[in-house]
Amino acid sequence: MRALIFAASAALAACAPAAEEKAETPPPPAHTQAENLAALPAWDDLREAGIIYRALGQEPGWMLDIHTSRRALLVLDYGERALRFELPYQYIRPSEGAYEANADGEAIAISISNGPCEDVMSGQPFPERVEVRVGARTYSGCGSLIYNDDPHAQREG
Numbered sequence: 012m013r014a015l016i017f018a019a020s021a022a023l024a025a026c027a028p029a030a031e032e033k034a035e036t037p038p039p040p041a042h043t044q045a046e047n048l049a050a051l052p053a054w055d056d057l058r059e060a061g062i063i064y065r066a067l068g069q070e071p072g073w074m075l076d077i078h079t080s081r082r083a084l085l086v087l088d089y090g091e092r093a094l095r096f097e098l099p100y101q102y103i104r105p106s107e108g109a110y111e112a113n114a115d116g117e118a119i120a121i122s123i124s125n126g127p128c129e130d131v132m133s134g135q136p137f138p139e140r141v142e143v144r145v146g147a148r149t150y151s152g153c154g155s156l157i158y159n160d161d162p163h164a165q166r167e168g
Contacts, residue, residue, distance in 0.1 A: 028037065047086050047093040049147065051076060057157045066141040068152020069132050075121070075143060075154070083112065087150065094145070095105065109144075119146040128153035145166075 042050075051074055052060040064077040072089045077098065085094045096114035098121075110122040121143050128140045130153055137153035144150075 031165070042093055044090040048090040050084060051086060052092065062157050064154060064156055065138075066121075066152055066154030067130065068141070068143075068150050069130070071150075072132075073150045075141070075153065084143070085114070087145065117146045118144075123154060127130070 021047050028151060052062060054065075057065060057076075059123060060076075061079045062076045063079050065076075066075040067073065071087070073085070073087045075083065077083045077087045081098045083098055083102070085096070086092070091117070094114035094117070096112040098110050098112055104123075109122045112119045112121075118146060121141065124140050125138070126140055128137045129135065130137065135153075137155045139154045141152050141154040142150075
């Protein structure tokens, strides 16, 4: 009887996956709303953080920060979602067409046009209108140059 139990145990062990096989590692957890919002510097700290452009919009609330290194952070839906990506250009110039990028498999297009814009929540005036497309969804809002070393990118305000 012991031999039969031993043989059955050995047969079951042979059918089990080898201990050397690695289990798939789960994807890293998504950032929380608080973490996404905390990644956006306060308005007074934008220059020190190397941000050259900020855009924002409402309903749902969103914000875009573009860094001097072409890195961008787009926080959508009141902070529920954040996309990090790089833009193909160093400087932001309105009316030059869409800035296109890809983040997490989603196409992103950012269009900036000259013309006064007012944030619908705060009433704060901005010199430019901004439209951000993420996949099939479009977010509209306002934006402004914060800091830039390129004199051609500076605009009269």
